[in-house]
Amino acid sequence: MSISLSHRLQAIADVIPPGSVVVDVGTDHALLPIYLIQSGVAARVIATDIADGPADVARRNVEAHGLSERISVRCGDGLATVGPGEAQTIVIAGMGGATIRDILAGTPSVVGAARRIIVQPMNLAQHARAYFFTHGFRLVTECALTDGGKYYEIIAAEPGEPVEYEGYHADRVALEMAWMFGPQLLRSPNASVRAHVADTVQRWGERYERMKASRRPAVTQQAEALLARRAWLEGWLHNVGDPITASREATGGTECGNNHTGCH
Numbered sequence: 672m673s674i675s676l677s678h679r680l681q682a683i684a685d686v687i688p689p690g691s692v693v694v695d696v697g698t699d700h701a702l703l704p705i706y707l708i709q710s711g712v713a714a715r716v717i718a719t720d721i722a723d724g725p726a727d728v729a730r731r732n733v734e735a736h737g738l739s740e741r742i743s744v745r746c747g748d749g750l751a752t753v754g755p756g757e758a759q760t761i762v763i764a765g766m767g768g769a770t771i772r773d774i775l776a777g778t779p780s781v782v783g784a785a786r787r788i789i790v791q792p793m794n795l796a797q798h799a800r801a802y803f804f805t806h807g808f809r810l811v812t813e814c815a816l817t818d819g820g821k822y823y824e825i826i827a828a829e830p831g832e833p834v835e836y837e838g839y840h841a842d843r844v845a846l847e848m849a850w851m852f853g854p855q856l857l858r859s860p861n862a863s864v865r866a867h868v869a870d871t872v873q874r875w876g877e878r879y880e881r882m883k884a885s886r887r888p889a890v891t892q893q894a895e896a897l898l899a900r901r902a903w904l905e906g907w908l909h910n911v912g913d914p915i916t917a918s919r920e921a922t923g924g925t926e927c928g929n930n931h932t933g934c935h
């Protein structure tokens with residue numbers, strides 16, 4: 672029986688290079704590995720999960736589709752069950768950005784041997800992007816979509832210089848916003864990205880109003896930092912796709928508007 676994927680999983684499958692060995696970390700049901708073999712995209716897949724329950728479900732699904740020879744189901748934390756060079760493509764989807772960063776940081780030999788890493792963080796995508804930025808990866812593709820009313824980002828990275836951040840070095844806030852929302856997504860946004868940024872501006876405005884009532888200096892400082900980030904996003908919404916103008920608007924014309932966190 673042929674598997675059909677959700678829009679989110681299909682968007683991940685679409686950026687997997689054909690013919691590679693893929694490891695799917697946190698595979699759960701193993702839908703993606705089964706699809707990748709059935710569609711001829713992957714030669715072989717390693718499907719791993721930290722928990723026994725999902726690994727058992729994955730194993731049963733793989734067997735039911737007659738694919739045990741091509742999909743190896745393993746149980747373990749992150750990439751711990753994978754040898755260096757065993758897979759050229761790493762997929763980590765459906766987890767928080769901090770967990771994704773920890774998995775990548777936990778196995779440098781496996782990550783260092785990969786040709787492409789595809790992540791789909793459920794939150795805090797800035798941790799994954801900051802990891803790539805500081806560990807010699809460039810973002811080759813970013814895509815954003817709304818599926819079932821939820822916003823998803825899919826980020827594909829390969830070894831190389833992170834040239835996609837050009838224009839985001841004007842100040843620290845610009846770089847942080849690029850890590851959070853994606854340098855390419857901010858430069859060429861679709862309707863989902865614009866809606867997500869507009870929604871964030873509203874939520875941060877509400878959070879700022881709650882925080883500014885506090886008398887604790889630490890909270891007041893955080894509130895001011897939040898305001899600077901919100902101002903940057905508002906500038907971006909007025910000049911969609913132009914990070915430099917967004918920085919200028921947020922800071923009233925100066926190159927650097929955030930003295931709290933330091934400038935580049």
Ligand SMILES: C[S@@+](CC[C@H](N)C(=O)[O-])C[C@H]1O[C@@H](n2cnc3c(N)ncnc32)[C@H](O)[C@@H]1O
Pocket residue numbers: 680696697698699700719720721722725747748749750763764765766770774
């Ligand atoms: C929400 S499911 C996502 C399933 C699938 N990747 C997807 O995107 O549809 C998250 C899965 O990741 C697994 N997981 C969480 N932390 C993990 C880790 N450190 N290493 C491996 N698997 C992990 C969980 O057990 C769970 O099965």
